[in-house]
Amino acid sequence: MKTEAKEKVRIDKYLWSIRLFKTRSEAAAACESGKVRVAGTPVKAARTVNVGDEFEIRAEARKWVIRVTALLSNRVAYPEAIKHYTDHTPQEELDLNKFQAASFHTGKRPSKIGRPTKKQRRDLEDFTDGEE
Numbered sequence: 001m002k003t004e005a006k007e008k009v010r011i012d013k014y015l016w017s018i019r020l021f022k023t024r025s026e027a028a029a030a031c032e033s034g035k036v037r038v039a040g041t042p043v044k045a046a047r048t049v050n051v052g053d054e055f056e057i058r059a060e061a062r063k064w065v066i067r068v069t070a071l072l073s074n075r076v077a078y079p080e081a082i083k084h085y086t087d088h089t090p091q092e093e094l095d096l097n098k099f100q101a102a103s104f105h106t107g108k109r110p111s112k113i114g115r116p117t118k119k120q121r122r123d124l125e126d127f128t129d130g131e132e
Helices: 011-017 024-032 078-084 091-103 118-129
Strands: 036-038 054-058 063-068 085-087
Touching: 011 024, 011 054, 024 036
Parallel strands: none
Antiparallel strands: 036 054, 054 063, 063 085
């Protein structure tokens, strides 16, 4: 008769697998720097996650309060990942994040705006050469 082994998942691996962090090393670094907390106490990356745990996570641009609903040890697509936790982030925090997102620069240029095309550069050169 086999005994069922309870699945153990580290917090850094769990946060990576539910797509709160892009890499597992980013998740581990957040744990080590005190940005992941349980009941106000910072946790280490090796802490085991249990169903029902509630974590407070601070990332670069956002703060989450999540409750674990199911364990997940492998990274999956976003629609599947969101089934493994519930977001309990306060509404004030979500509103603040929307405000910050509007002023946050991603580094990507808006479409159709930016460097001029070769034709536009020639037209600009013709325009500026005529003034001298």
